[in-house]
Amino acid sequence: MSNDRLQIAMKNAKACKTCNTTKNITEFYKNPNVKDGYLNKCKDCVRQYDIQRTKKHPGPRTTGFKTCSFCQQKKRVSEYSKRLRAKDGLRHRCKPCDRKEDKKYRQNNPSKQRLCKVKHTYGLNKKEYEALVKKHNGKCAICEFDNKQLGIDHCHYTGKVRGLLCSRCNSGIGMLGDDVKTLQKAMKYLKENS
Secondary structure (H helix, E strand, O other), rough: HHHHHHHHHHEEEEEEEOOOEEHHHEEEOOOOOOOOOOEEEEEEHHHHHHHHHHOOOOOOOOOOOOEEEOOOOEEEEHHHHEEEOOOEEEEEEEHHHHHHHHHHHHHHHHHHHHHHHHHHHHHEEEEEHHHHHHHHEEEEOOOOOOOOOOOOOOOOOOOOEEEEOOHHHHHHHHHHOOOOHHHHHHHHHHHHHO
């Protein structure tokens, strides 16, 4: 096999951390949180793990009562969310207590919530987002308005992040269809009618 073919074969192969077998990349599930974009376990090992986990934890209880560890009230199991790793398959807090605690956490950690949303929606990690804020000096890229909650402007066709804008500027270019020609016509109109 030539060097080029060997390199291509190596790029399309990956070693499973569980069974220590090198397999084609198509034998791994995709995962955007891993550096190369694929899980470290092959599909066969993931299936085996799922089978073992299901035997260990057959699923949530569907009848009976459970005491909430937070409010200490005895409630029907239907008032608890599922949690596969728990012995009984249910969370330790009831749904109302979960909602209260989640709300309190979101209020106490707004920056974490924002960064989580930025990562999920735009694929930017904390360093990339902070670099973007630094690049724009914390101001809108168009009107230079200083705002703590600048929106992330992105191309709706490619998903590429373009910069940070205040809500007015972001809405404005969005309403004009992100089209340069339309924006130029709007500028010409303003100049002629001012």
